[in-house]
Amino acid sequence: MKEIDYLAPASLDEAYAALQNxxxxxxLAGGTDIIVQLREGRKQVDQLIDVKHIPELMRYGWTxxxxxxxxxxxxxxxIYEDAEIARRLPxxxxxxxxxxxxxxxxxxxxxxxxGNSGPAADTVPALIALGATLTLGSREGTRELPLEAFFTxxxxxxxxxxxxxxxxxxxxxxxxxxxxxxxxIPRNEMDIAVVNVGARLELxxxxxxxxxxxxxxxxxxxxPLFVEEAGAALVGQAPxxxxxARAADAAAAAARPITDMxxxxxxxxxLTRVLxxxxxxxxxxxxxxx
Ligand SMILES: Cc1cc2nc3c(=O)[nH]c(=O)nc-3n(C[C@H](O)[C@H](O)[C@H](O)COP(=O)(O)OP(=O)(O)OC[C@H]3O[C@@H](n4cnc5c(N)ncnc54)[C@H](O)[C@@H]3O)c2cc1C
Numbered sequence: 145m146k147e148i149d150y151l152a153p154a155s156l157d158e159a160y161a162a163l164q165n166x167x168x169x170x171x172l173a174g175g176t177d178i179i180v181q182l183r184e185g186r187k188q189v190d191q192l193i194d195v196k197h198i199p200e201l202m203r204y205g206w207t208x209x210x211x212x213x214x215x216x217x218x219x220x221x222x223i224y225e226d227a228e229i230a231r232r233l234p235x236x237x238x239x240x241x242x243x244x245x246x247x248x249x250x251x252x253x254x255x256x257x258x259g260n261s262g263p264a265a266d267t268v269p270a271l272i273a274l275g276a277t278l279t280l281g282s283r284e285g286t287r288e289l290p291l292e293a294f295f296t297x298x299x300x301x302x303x304x305x306x307x308x309x310x311x312x313x314x315x316x317x318x319x320x321x322x323x324x325x326x327x328x329i330p331r332n333e334m335d336i337a338v339v340n341v342g343a344r345l346e347l348x349x350x351x352x353x354x355x356x357x358x359x360x361x362x363x364x365x366x367x368p369l370f371v372e373e374a375g376a377a378l379v380g381q382a383p384x385x386x387x388x389a390r391a392a393d394a395a396a397a398a399a400r401p402i403t404d405m406x407x408x409x410x411x412x413x414x415l416t417r418v419l420x421x422x423x424x425x426x427x428x429x430x431x432x433x434x
Contacts, residue, residue: 145187148189148190148191148192149167149190149191149192149275150172150191150192150194151191151192151193151194152194152196152197153171153193153195153197153198154197154198155198155199156198156200156281156310157283158198159193159195159198159282159308160269160281160282160306161275161283162191162193162420163193163282163283163305163306163307163308164283164306165191166254167189167190167191167194168188168189168190168191169189169190169191169193170182170187170189170191170192170193171192171193171194171195171255171256171259171308172192172193172194172195172196173195173196173216173217173251173252173253173255173256173259174217174219174248174251174253174256175250175251176244176248176251177250177252177256177260177262177301177409178192178254178256178260183276189320195216195217195255195308196217197277198217200215200310200311201215201217201255201311202215202217202218202312203215203218204218204222204223204327206228207313207316209315209316210316210317211313211314211315211316212229212232212233212236212313212314213279213311213312213313213314214254214311214312214313214314215255215310216253216254216255216256216258216259216308216309216310216311216312216313217253217255217256218241218253218254219249219250219252219253220241220248220249220250220252220253220254221240221246221249221250222425223236223237223240223254224236224237224240224241224249226299232317233274233314233317233323234323234324234325234430235270235273235274235323235325235342235344235427235430236267236270236271236274236314238270238325238326239266239269239270239271239325239326240267240344242266242327242386243257243266243267243326246334248434254267254271255309255312256425258271258278258294258301258309258312259301259303259309261294261295261297261298261299261300261301261367262298262299262336263298263362263363263364263365263367263368264336264337264340264362264363264422265362265368266325266327266337266362268291268295268342268360268362268368269325269340269341269342269360269361269362269368270323270325270342270360271291271312271314271342272291272292272342272358272360272368272370273323273325273342273343273344273358273360273427274314274315274317274323274342274344274358275290275314275344275358276290276291276312276314276315277289277290277291277312277315278294278309278311278312278313279309279310279311279312279313280303280307280309281308281309281310282304282306282307282308284304284306286310288313289302291312291425292360292368292369292370295367295368296367297366297367298366299365301312305360307312317344318346318347318355318356319347319434320346320347320348320351320355320431320434321344321347321356321431321434322344322345322426322427322428322429322430322431322432322433323342323343323344323345323358323427323430324342324343324424324426324427324430325340325341325342325361325423326340326342326421326422326423326426327339327340327341327419328340328415328417328419330406331373336363336406337362337363338363338406338407338411338415338421339361339362339363339364339401339407339412339415339416339419340361340362340363341359341360341361341395341416341419341420341422341423342358342359342360342423343357343358343359343360343364343420343423343424343427344356344357344358344380344427345357345383345424345427345428345431346431347383347422347432351432352382353380353381353382353383354378354379354380354381354382354383354387355377355379356375356379357374357375357379357391357424358370358375359371359374359375359391359394359395359420359423359424361395361398361399361416361419361420362410363401364398364399364400364401364412364413365398365399365400365401366400369399370397371394371395371398373394373397373398373430374391374392374394374395374398374420375391376394377390377391377393377394378390378391378424380408383428383431387420388420388421388424388425389421391421391424392416392417392418392420392421392424393417395416395417395420396413396414396416396417396420399412399413399416400417401413408423
């Protein structure tokens with residue numbers, strides 16, 4: 145492994161300046177992806193910019209409207225140990241508690257899971273189902289974009305040179321809505337998803353029809369998918385198995401998986417259907433409790 149400079153900016157301005165010094169960079173958040181990739185020679189950079197000393201990236205809080213703004217570097221453990229988040233956004237807990245084990249969760253964060261931009265990243269379908277956006281910052285200012293617009297390919301994203309993820313923004317959730325994240329892995333824990341699904345359902349005032357729905361599927365395409373057709377298949381329908389099966393068909397139709405050591409194309413398409421139905425069932429339970 146070649147020598148790499150280590151920088152620990154204490155502010156966003158210092159981080160932006162570090163990104164302008166002409167060297168190739170990666171960010172060091174929890175380090176649970178990037179250190180492995182550098183050690184194995186899968187990535188090469190001149191400098192690592194530690195993003196765990198920047199106050200804006202290390203804090204989280206509720207917005208006036210009832211959304212949650214999560215600094216990109218806040219460790220998962222801090223999020224899932226927060227009782228208010230667990231009560232109001234249990235779907236975030238579904239995914240945050242699944243990433244690796246406790247050691248990983250004590251370092252790793254949403255910014256790293258998203259920044260790594262793997263097709264199977266576990267927090268992404270959950271966040272897309274919740275309608276999350278990213279705030280990206282650079283010396284020129286900030287811009288906000290829907291999470292599903294961030295990814296362009298395996299390990300690839302729209303981040304411009306000089307830019308970083310500042311916050312992950314979960315908007316206020318609709319009334320009478322619930323969301324759930326589900327994944328399939330060959331082992332009980334510490335494995336990469338064969339398929340993962342996030343789903344949110346919103347019921348009408350009478351609780352008899354689906355007023356809105358968002359479905360996202362991971363590990364079945366070069367990037368995590370936001371399957372708008374699955375949501376459209378649900379809106380206006382009575383919540384139940386018939387509607388869920390139609391949404392699952394739409395999710396399976398959107399899947400473009402590959403066969404690899406974890407699963408075949410046929411298994412992944414089948415799992416997309418199964419997990420979509422299961423995630424919708426649990427999202428419905430939560431919507432009815434909301
Ligand atoms: C044993 C083990 C088990 C794992 N299990 C899972 C699992 O179950 N599910 C899963 O999804 N992942 C898993 N992972 C992968 C990894 O832990 C997660 O992807 C984690 O969320 C990465 O976060 P991090 O903070 O460690 O990122 P880092 O490794 O610090 O960074 C990852 C990438 O994100 C970029 N980045 C970091 N912060 C920013 C920022 N603010 N702005 C822009 N880019 C940024 C970095 O440049 C780098 O390219 C596992 C890894 C290990 C080693």
